Amino acid sequence: MISFWSRILNLVSPQRCVSCGLRLAPGEDIVCTKCNLRLPRTLYHEDPYENTMATMFWGRMKTERCAAFLFYSAGSEAGNIIYQMKYHGHPEIGVKMGRMMASEFMDSGFFDGIDLIIPLPLGRNRLRQRGFNQSAEIARGVSEVTGIPVGKRVVSRTQFRESQTHKGRWERNENVKDAFRLEDTERISGKHLLLIDDVATTGATLIACGSELLKAEGTRVSILTLAYAKS
Numbered sequence: 053m054i055s056f057w058s059r060i061l062n063l064v065s066p067q068r069c070v071s072c073g074l075r076l077a078p079g080e081d082i083v084c085t086k087c088n089l090r091l092p093r094t095l096y097h098e099d100p101y102e103n104t105m106a107t108m109f110w111g112r113m114k115t116e117r118c119a120a121f122l123f124y125s126a127g128s129e130a131g132n133i134i135y136q137m138k139y140h141g142h143p144e145i146g147v148k149m150g151r152m153m154a155s156e157f158m159d160s161g162f163f164d165g166i167d168l169i170i171p172l173p174l175g176r177n178r179l180r181q182r183g184f185n186q187s188a189e190i191a192r193g194v195s196e197v198t199g200i201p202v203g204k205r206v207v208s209r210t211q212f213r214e215s216q217t218h219k220g221r222w223e224r225n226e227n228v229k230d231a232f233r234l235e236d237t238e239r240i241s242g243k244h245l246l247l248i249d250d251v252a253t254t255g256a257t258l259i260a261c262g263s264e265l266l267k268a269e270g271t272r273v274s275i276l277t278l279a280y281a282k283s
């Protein structure tokens with residue numbers, strides 16, 4: 053159902069598809085129907101233990117389930133969505149994409165038995181610069197659909213490091229290794245956690261954060277990202 057007010061708002065300031073830029077029709081949100089159909093879905097949630105993304109963690113960190121919603125490459129539909137969200141100040145895109153992803157994953161059992169959602173924390177400088185943590189926004193959307201609570205201040209990012217895009221895989225690993233600190237061991241002991249981030253590339257950041265979570269006794273970690281970039 054589209055509310056009266058959102059209809060009025062849409063007349064005054066028409067929403068545009070974040071992927072192709074065309075006007076959205078009533079009932080469409082974030083992306084138009086045509087772009088939505090073309091979004092490159094990974095379908096990893098249908099095989100959350102042995103998909104390409106899951107194998108990336110093998111031997112590096114113990115994970116339960118792993119999935120990403122879309123395949124990512126710069127300039128692709130998923131790339132545009134994430135770019136708009138992060139660099140054009142649209143946290144609501146994160147929330148809505150989180151909702152969309154969770155709705156599509158719900159029936160697969162991907163969320164079964166998960167106790168707590170942990171958004172990957174952003175460094176303080178980056179948070180100040182951007183004004184929001186995209187992972188926390190995605191997490192909020194996932195939480196709304198699944199009813200699984202979001203754990204805040206469970207883990208923190210201890211340092212801000214330079215952009216990692218020009219570094220090699222192992223160098224990147226080094227760079228983020230000590231970047232996270234567990235703040236609330238009690239809250240997560242014995243729990244199955246879902247660590248959420250926007251994009252997974254080498255997995256280095258997720259591993260650094262996830263390994264910190266695994267320091268608490270009896271925790272298990274599953275991983276969910278909006279997009280996965282094959283490295």
Ligand SMILES: [Zn+2]
Binds near residue numbers: 070071074086087088
């Ligand atoms: Zn479109």
